Structures are given as structure tokens and as C-alpha cells.
Amino acid sequence: MQDVVQWLKENGGLKIVNEPLDVELEIPHMAYVEVKLEDSRPILFTHPVNKAKGIEYEMPVLMNIFANKQLTEDIFGKHPDEVAEGIEALLKLKPPKTLKAKLAMIPRLFSLKNVFPKRLKSRGECQEVIIPREEVDLDRLPILKTWEEDGGPFVTMGQVYTQSLNGEMQNLGMYRLQQYDKNRLGMHWQIHKDASHFFDQYQKAGKKMPVTVAIGGDPLYIWCGQAPMPHGMFEMLLYGFVRNRNAQLVKSLTNDIYIPRDVDIVIEGFVDPEKMEIEGPFGDHTGYYTLKEPFPVMEVETITMKKSPVFAATVVGKPPLEDKYMGWATERVFLPMLKPMAPDLIDYNMPENGVFHNLILAKMKVMYKGHAQQFMHAFWGVGQMSFVKHALFVGEDAPELEEAEALTIHILNRIDPEKILITSGIVDHLDHSSAEQFVGGKLGVDATGAEVEEGVAAPLNDSELLEKMQEISGNVKDLRQYFRGTKNPVCVITVNKKRSQRKLIKKLKAFQSHIKLLVIVDHANNDIDDPYMLIWRVVNNIDAGRDVVLEPFIAIDATNKSELDGFEREWPGDTFCTREVLEGLQEKGLIDIDETFIRKFGLLPFDRIDTGKQVSET
């Protein structure tokens, strides 16, 4: 990572903060603000401290390594599309028929030998310093506490290396780790993830599970850790493929797990399947807290490191964040791997404000009736794609998927309730909207084909419509119609919720000549003029099976749910920054943001924003 730091200084616009900053909130808040800027840059914090614990750390913290598309591409050493092309070519590989074809295949096959990780007999640079069991103290690492209500400090860019019980399968997954004390970490591998499947094997066998966590090294390891590789495929194969160079692995000192030789810090240990402990809460990449839940615990046996390590970390919360750029590369690289099960898929896009699994846009060549529905089921049935809650399909005549406005118009002109599929399936471990954890509603929109014929029969302007609605319910506070020129304008209203919105939707039946698509959000902490964050809120908050009504017009209840809705789980809160911390950073000249920025990205609860655009309490 010292090399990475040097490279980032020379080529990546690295910001260096020499001022002592606290690992609790200060460092994460600064990184959080930075990565939301148009020209966001990586930051090196050379003097991390923990004021509450009275610690000055010996190593710097590097954040926002994937601060923008260019850096992400530079980390890959090529455009992710180029990696995708390589994968596609491999998947299409056919036995050569002619001598010429055979010869042409040699370089490709030869380069494949670089895919397989190499296990070295020697020790690695990551083992230059060895801290034995009795001296292990996780407080030596500048582990960050990101949010005020987090259950503690969390390692946020840990590469978690595990292996199956029989040792035949290796896995690298990026899972957060909660620091409980000097030598114990909470292992937040979610139920659908590979390490969790391995854990089940150890649990059944009543054996302790070895785990090694690495931090730092080549940033591509980090990206590989979050890549949704099929079960049983070691992510280091992907590393070798992208780099065209074998990953060089060395054995952990206290278990049989191999880790890259050049990572900065290595935490080795065991998970006892008998011992679970409460993990969280943690302000997550959904922009909400994930609630407390029991997870396995790793007991640390040893920590090894380079002589001058760098501690890599990230901050997650409301979009846009670093995972936007990591997710972009993942989306590009994995396109060819989706095609074998959806051959007429042209492209797909997972916008970051849909926090990836909440929204997917896909372009396809339609060959027959029901083709889009076939793809919906295919997506919902495969690997981590099955977490996707809302899938919108367009035909090959649609604008590019990244052209948000043109694409939205194209979709809105094609929305037909008859072509909307609402079903249920598995949802991401973190999803908070479904009545039951792990399983919930799925929404598929087939917007392929021709435009629908009917638009709004009797359009009204915003103030007329709001006035009429307020005659029906005084709890409706604000209204804005988007894309009025389309067949299905989106009418967004904010409400001070006093009862289930089902009742309001029923009462609004009389509005069917004025509305085609109604979206309801809470008045608190939603800005009716901020479509980016409205989309974030809506796709997070809805369970299509419960919250989407197709008659007499399409109505989506994206309010927070509670006992008013018969919702029995705890509804988590938003991730909000701590005002005093933002002010402190601003006073030090480390960030430069105004109230408009704070509101735009939901950094603080709206009632804590002093100036700028106020929430109207009419």
C-alpha cells in the first residue's frame, strides 16, 4: 500500500491530511463528504488518533481508493469493459478446427496459466512483523467508527479469506468486522454468502473454522473481495485474470489459509461455531442502519504486518459513495457472465442510488412474447442477482441505460399495469422493508415494446392537484409531478403519516383521470425536488407485494412502515452525520460544504438543517 500511496500521490490526486483526526466519526465523515464531490479524490490520513481511548496510531489510514471511475480503471490497469471482453471471449471459446485457428488460440491458453494463484513456500512481506497471541491488541489498528449509532468500530475493507471444511474450496469475501475488544471480531458474513456456507459446514461438524483477514495490498484484492463470483470459484482466479499475473499467496502462520504475500496487515484466527454474539447496529451502504443480530465471532490468534503498513478503509452510507465505482466495475465485468443464462441481454445498469440490489435496468432483444418475464425470473434465480428487488426491462430501441432522463421517458411511455409482474423471492440480508427477513416482494416491469396509448385523461398542474388532494387528506403536505409530458407522469406526494397509506390510496380512487402513477413518501427527510434521493428512498422502502397497487392507477407506498401498516419488525433509521463533527471539519478547512449540499445528500435530518431550503410545514 505504500506503493499505492506513492502512485496515488503522483497520479491519483491524493489528498493528504496531516492534522490529527479521530477514527471515531471525524475521519469517516471527511471521507464521506469527499466521495460525494464531483471530482472526488482519495485521502490519506497520516495522523489518526482515538481521543476517547487516548491512542495515537502508528499507521496511516487510506480512504476512497476507488474515489472515481478513472482511479478504478487505473487500479484495473484497463477499462473494466476490456476485462469483460476477455471473459466473453473465453466463454465463447470453441475447439479450433484449422491449424491457423489452433495457433491463434495458443497465446490465449498460455495467458490462462496466469489465472491460478501460486502458493509460495516462503513467508510474505505481510509477515515481516509478528504479534503473538498474548500481545494481540486490535486497538493498535486505526479501526473506524463511522456513525454515531454504530455498535462500535468496524473494519470496513477487510478481505476475509476462508476455506471449506474439506479444504477444497477457497473464498475471498469482503465482509465488515466489528471490533468487540482487544482480540475478538464480529464476522458479518450474510446468510447467502460463501463464507457463511462454509461456516455451516464447520458448525455441523462441530469444528472451529479458521479465518484470515487481510487489509491492504493491491487494491484489486479489495475489488475481488466484493465481486459476486459463483460459489466455489476463488476470487483470486479473477485477480489473476485481470492482472494477467498469478496472485502470489503465502500461508497464514497459525492456520492453513493462504493470503496474498503483499497485503499490509493480516489478522489470523478461528471462529468457534458455538459462540455467537450480537453484531451491529451499523450504518450500512443502504443508507440505513442494519440492526443488531447475532453473528459468529473470530478470536484472533496472531496479527502480522509489513514494517510500515497502511490501513485501508471505506465508509458506507447514503449514495453516492466509493461502492458506486467498485459496483460500476463489477457491473461491467459481470455482463458476459449473465449472458449464458440470458443470451439476448444487451446491457444492464445498477444505478448507485438503487444501492445495487434494489434496482436494475436491463436492455434486451425481445424475441418472443413473455421474453422479459423470462429474464426477470432468470435474474431472480441466479446468485447475488437474485437479491434484486426491482427489475425494469427495455427493448433494443431504448436509449442508452446511462441516459437517465431519456430512458425514464422511454420507460414511462411504456408502463402498462398488465405488463408488471409482482412476485416474491429472496431479498438481500440487509433489506429492511419486507415483512419477514430474507424473503420479500419483487417487481418486474416489462417496458419493452410499443408505447401505451392512454395518458392522463384530465391533467392538472401541481398546485391544483395538491389542493384537491388536501381536501381529501390534510396529511398530504407536498406534491410534484415529474415527466408530465409522458403517458405515465410520476406524481410524488409527501405525507405526515397517521395511518396506513392504503386508506389514502383508496380515497384517491376518484383521481384516476388525473393520476397514472402515484408515489407516496414521508414528509420528514424527503425532498420532493430531489429525484436522486427520492429514488434511493423509494426502492429501499418498498416491498412490492405489500406496497404496490396497480388499480385504479399505479400507487407506490414508499413511506416508512410501522404498526400502522401491521409491520412487526423494527424499522431502521437513516444514516446521518453528526452535525458537530461536520462543523469541526469545516472549521479546520478540511471540508467545504453548505446547507444545500447537506440537504441534497441527506447528511443531517432535515429539522437539523438551519438555513437554505427549509421543509415546508404547511
Ligand SMILES: Cc1cc2nc3c(=O)[nH]c(=O)nc-3n(C[C@H](O)[C@H](O)[C@H](O)COP(=O)(O)O)c2cc1C
Ligand atoms: C464496502 C463493502 C462492504 C461489504 N460488507 C459486507 C458485509 O459486511 N457482509 C456481507 O455479507 N457482504 C458484504 N459486502 C458484499 C460482499 O462483499 C459481496 O456480496 C461479495 O460478493 C461476497 O463474496 P462471497 O460471495 O464470496 O461471499 C460488502 C461489499 C462492499 C463493497
